[in-house]
Amino acid sequence: MAEPTGTVTIGEFSRLTHLSVRTLHHYHAEGVLAPSAVDPATGYRRYGLDQLAAAQLVRRLRAVRMPVPQLRAVVLAPDDATRQALIAAHLGDLRRELAETAAAVSSLQSLLSGAGSNGAVAVSVRALPDLSALTCTADVTRESVAAWCADVFPQLYAAAGRAGGATGPGGACYDDTWFEQDAGRVTAFVPVAAPGADVVRGGRYAVALHAGAFTELDRTYAALGREVVRLGGDLTGPIVERYLVTPADTSDPRGLRTEVCWPLPPQEES
Amino acid sequence: MAEPTGTVTIGEFSRLTHLSVRTLHHYHAEGVLAPSAVDPATGYRRYGLDQLAAAQLVRRLRAVRMPVPQLRAVVLAPDDATRQALIAAHLGDLRRELAETAAAVSSLQSLLSGAGSNGAVAVSVRALPDLSALTCTADVTRESVAAWCADVFPQLYAAAGRAGGATGPGGACYDDTWFEQDAGRVTAFVPVAAPGADVVRGGRYAVALHAGAFTELDRTYAALGREVVRLGGDLTGPIVERYLVTPADTSDPRGLRTEVCWPLPPQEES
DNA sequence: TTGCTCCTCACGTCACGTGAGGTGGC
DNA sequence: TTGCTCCTCACGTCACGTGAGGTGGC
16 A cells, blocks of 8 residues: 655755755765666666655754764664664764863863963972882773773772782873874873882973863973973973872862873983 | 073974874964974974963864864954954854754754654645735855845835735745755745735645744655655745744744745646 | 984865766656 | 756865875984
8 A cells, every 4th residue: 555656856856855966976875875766878866755754864964963974874774773773872972072062162261261371380390219000001092091091990900909009199101102193002000019010110200280171181281391391301201190189089170180290301410 | 581482393392282293284384373483494393382372272272163264363363352252253153053953953853753754744735826025035045044034024024014014924935946055046025015016926836834943844845845746746946935933923943834835837637 | 323303295084065078858 | 959957077175194205303
């Protein structure tokens, strides 16, 4: 009893869906919305009226910025549960994106309002001792580093507990290219007294205490780096962050405390 | 008494600002963040530490997706008031964008929940008479059409009042390419009894009543277009929308009522 | 002198928009 | 037969990322 559904040209389908002809070409090439028939001689496309529902869905998913490959996965989904899961996953991404934008806006406003501006960051010079510590090293990108830390630090602290307890706050070493590339080798560590542990090399460092969210760290980095230059440093070498108050300790980003340690060249004799 | 501020290489500046070297190259080429000096022999760039503040601002503005040309306008702004105004304008754009995304999400959800789905749209066939009306025609894009209507309809209704009053709801004719190109010629009209007015041509139309926000119109268009095809129409010719309940009448988008009229070919004799 | 940093092309990405140049359908 | 629609390249957009291939600085 299914009504035979008619078929229409690409121009007509364009007017029905409010998708441009070029966009329909694109979706055909990408396998997102293939016409129901293509004339083998002329290449003319015909679309079925039963494709209108899919076209509406595609239009709305693009309106919420779903990437085309995911779009294809949605329309090719074998069943409705899969489809719903893909869409829900994207809406989750979108929610995170919006939260990041909101955070970026307030970060911008705090920069403009000049809160804690211009050298309010105190920088000290310290000789940090070698530390015996439990460590974990991996190649991490900036966008995955928060998740990686949330995964690895509980494990390190648990292991430290079994080895007699942590003897100081945990931290991480970042290859200096990490801050140029937004990706690279990171070593997380938790200091312990156990003799068999790894060693985190100490040395002479310029140290600044950062109070607040990790997204604001660049302000502390800039102030600290300025001092490093003044002290004759060349801004190379692995940077150490020590997490004094972490997201595991407080849910208020303003309560976070992070020590940033930038290596200095060995002190000259004078 | 100004401290002489040192200068650093591009790699060092990259580590200080968390902007990649390639990004700094790009901002130099675009005139957003030019280095304080370029070695004429080698092309090596040097950045001043006094450029750190500008770099931080640029980084935050990009984090809220300000386009690079606007970025340049911000850093080149002659005074702080101009700068603040440009930033505020962008934050306004951003707010509108977020509102649109939120609307698109709820539109998607209403599509998925199947509210008013599958042919719940009633389509009737009517012969519309020629109308004498006050009109206003312009080339308008989809993104500017709401603002254009909000501008032009009050003027048309005011003029209609001086001409004896509107004799029916206002509306607009859209060239059929408008829905393919998202841009084109639109004629807004308000019917009046006055003899000297323009004439909006009538004819045989398939008509559907759309209840709800304009962003949901594509669903009514699809259902209506399906009927037009069934009735032998070829989906060409100018489409008429008549605004029975407009944003000027209600602040609840669900209360909006729009009649969509798609032209049909002249009735065949049988 | 050896690495390391820096340089300039130049192509790739993403989702289409925009002609260019040519052909089919009524 | 004349317009109109449709077709396929192919380049442009935007903000960089990613090598390629070569040179300067310590």
